[in-house]
Amino acid sequence: MGLVDRGRMPAPLTKLFNMGRSYSMWVYQWGLACCAIEMGAAFGSPRYDVMRLGVIPLPASPRQADLVVVSGTVTDKMAPAVKRLYEQMPEPKYVISMGSCANCGGPYWDSYSVTKGVDQIIPVDVYVPGCPPRPEALLEGIVLLQQRIKNEDMAAKWRNEEFTTLQKTAALQQAEARPAPEPIVVGGGPIE
Amino acid sequence: MTMLNERQQLSYIAAQAADARLNVELETEGMTLNIGPQHPATHGTLRIIARLDGEQVVWAEPVAGYMHRGYEKLTEVRSFPQVTTLINRIDWLGSFANEVPFILAAEQLMEIEAPPRAQYIRTILFELSRIANVSLFLGDLGVQMGAITPVFMAFRDREYVLNLIEGATGGRFHPNFDRIGGLKDDLPKGWIAETKQVMKKLRQFCDEIEDLLFGNEIFQSRTRGVGIIPADVAKSYGLSGANLRASGVDWDLRRDQSLPMAWDQADFKVWTHPDGDSWARCWIRLQETREATKIVDQLIDNIPAGPVMAKVPRIIKVPEGEAWVSTENPLGEMGYYVVSKGDLGPFRVKIRSASFNNISITPWVLKGVYVPDIITILASLYFILGDIDR
Numbered sequence: 001m002g003l004v005d006r007g008r009m010p011a012p013l014t015k016l017f018n019m020g021r022s023y024s025m026w027v028y029q030w031g032l033a034c035c036a037i038e039m040g041a042a043f044g045s046p047r048y049d050v051m052r053l054g055v056i057p058l059p060a061s062p063r064q065a066d067l068v069v070v071s072g073t074v075t076d077k078m079a080p081a082v083k084r085l086y087e088q089m090p091e092p093k094y095v096i097s098m099g100s101c102a103n104c105g106g107p108y109w110d111s112y113s114v115t116k117g118v119d120q121i122i123p124v125d126v127y128v129p130g131c132p133p134r135p136e137a138l139l140e141g142i143v144l145l146q147q148r149i150k151n152e153d154m155a156a157k158w159r160n161e162e163f164t165t166l167q168k169t170a171a172l173q174q175a176e177a178r179p180a181p182e183p184i185v186v187g188g189g190p191i192e
Numbered sequence: 193m194t195m196l197n198e199r200q201q202l203s204y205i206a207a208q209a210a211d212a213r214l215n216v217e218l219e220t221e222g223m224t225l226n227i228g229p230q231h232p233a234t235h236g237t238l239r240i241i242a243r244l245d246g247e248q249v250v251w252a253e254p255v256a257g258y259m260h261r262g263y264e265k266l267t268e269v270r271s272f273p274q275v276t277t278l279i280n281r282i283d284w285l286g287s288f289a290n291e292v293p294f295i296l297a298a299e300q301l302m303e304i305e306a307p308p309r310a311q312y313i314r315t316i317l318f319e320l321s322r323i324a325n326v327s328l329f330l331g332d333l334g335v336q337m338g339a340i341t342p343v344f345m346a347f348r349d350r351e352y353v354l355n356l357i358e359g360a361t362g363g364r365f366h367p368n369f370d371r372i373g374g375l376k377d378d379l380p381k382g383w384i385a386e387t388k389q390v391m392k393k394l395r396q397f398c399d400e401i402e403d404l405l406f407g408n409e410i411f412q413s414r415t416r417g418v419g420i421i422p423a424d425v426a427k428s429y430g431l432s433g434a435n436l437r438a439s440g441v442d443w444d445l446r447r448d449q450s451l452p453m454a455w456d457q458a459d460f461k462v463w464t465h466p467d468g469d470s471w472a473r474c475w476i477r478l479q480e481t482r483e484a485t486k487i488v489d490q491l492i493d494n495i496p497a498g499p500v501m502a503k504v505p506r507i508i509k510v511p512e513g514e515a516w517v518s519t520e521n522p523l524g525e526m527g528y529y530v531v532s533k534g535d536l537g538p539f540r541v542k543i544r545s546a547s548f549n550n551i552s553i554t555p556w557v558l559k560g561v562y563v564p565d566i567i568t569i570l571a572s573l574y575f576i577l578g579d580i581d582r
């Protein structure tokens with residue numbers, strides 16, 4: 001992966017890697033409250049069957065996971081554990097916040113002990129609304145995340161840039177390649 | 193005493209010293225094992241601290257509060273109809289069952305009673321949520337002992353029950369269907385016929401689980417004689433529900449209490465087991481699921497005609513007073529002590545949830561067990577974190 005390190009990654013290779021990454025995601029199930037059961041239904045039940053999307057829901061530890069689904073109410077007592085979990089995951093890592101509680105506090109918006117949204121602690125890639133969301137909604141969130149990963153510029157992601165897409169990088173490169181316009185000087189003629 | 197020469201004395205001292213050294217080397221240190229706060233075996237965010245001596249637990253204590261959402265305070269700033277939205281989420285597997293005692297307490301204060309049709313439908317939905325709750329327990333039980341298949345079967349057959357609840361209430365998980373004075377709506381068309389079919393499927397599921405899991409030799413050897421709770425200890429710790437009945441105490445609020453619900457119209461057996469071990473607790477829950485399907489089958493044929501909503505003022509103001517209502521929820525006794533001062537919302541609500549008391553016995557029951565048994569005992573006690581912390 002030295003190529004990625006140096007920020008020189010050919011686009012076709014990036015696409016190949018991205019495809020591989022998006023269809024072999026290991027999901028860590030960070031089930032906290034009601035949503036954990038719907039997440040269990042999405043991941044463990046024969047009706048929804050997340051494995052057909054190329055997602056493996058049973059890593060033994062966050063150190064093996066690419067994606068974490070934070071499902072349920074994050075309380076202030078739990079928040080340090082959530083942050084620690086996120087720090088244990090290897091890069092590149094993604095977070096899906098499932099349910100109103102994890103998104104913004106949900107029905108406990110005025111509670112004294114609930115963290116109003118997990119995005120106050122860790123960065124979130126996909127928000128799945130609902131209380132709790134149906135398993136289909138979580139599956140859609142995962143599909144959207146896969147689309148995003150497929151379109152990601154790995155080198156830019158490595159440099160910790162936000163919103164890294166292949167199109168954005170291409171546009172930036174095009175802008176660099178264009179010759180810089182000559183400075184316009186009022187009164188005509190270059191200044192010596 | 194025989195006379196020893198110097199050489200013999202020296203060798204005796206050397207042997208004593210060697211023994212002492214060996215004892216020091218073999219002496220084991222205590223170890224503290226932390227399970228949780230997020231662990232698949234703790235059904236949520238329970239944390240258990242266990243001090244071990246070798247493989248045995250010397251001391252164990254549950255640390256609750258990782259899911260505390262401040263229900264009792266939040267109910268003070270909500271109006272009565274809004275409270276049901278919140279309390280749905282206490283025991284999130286049997287949501288409908290949480291609403292019923294609170295609504296009954298409010299109705300008691302307002303001195304109104306739901307019409308008989310609403311009472312029947314309430315009871316049916318109550319038992320359906322019990323099935324949805326306990327069927328997941330039966331599946332989850334296998335996972336704790338290394339069998340993955342039962343949980344797939346549980347999720348498969350639980351979906352049918354959730355579909356029924358969704359068909360009747362519109363909510364798959366949190367119905368929020370109860371109103372003070374009745375129900376939001378009547379049952380949809382074709383619901384009764386479908387329910388009968390689903391109850392047949394659920395009984396098949398129970399048979400499957402009994403063959404596959406309860407008849408399994410590994411399952412039996414890991415649960416029989418493990419985590420025994422005698423009846424007097426269970427009573428003194430305030431256990432309720434299946435955990436208490438598994439210790440041989442014949443106590444069921446559905447039968448022992450007269451509430452405006454339709455349980456007295458159904459004929460069902462309250463199962464007890466004399467053993468009080470993990471196996472008994474699991475077996476009681478299996479039988480309860482079967483009884484619940486029978487209750488639903490009996491009630492669904494005799495739903496009386498009529499309205500589903502009593503006459504209730506548009507803006508609900510509950511008169512001043514105090515009321516305590518508890519019902520036999522899937523996890524045990526759940527009760528609400530509602531204090532009203534005549535306002536739109538309750539002045540104070542004390543929630544007695546079953547799991548909090550059920551988990552309080554863990555320091556007693558985990559003392560002296562082996563580490564793998566912690567998981568099976570916790571699984572058989574069956575708690576839900578929302579129900580513990582509120």
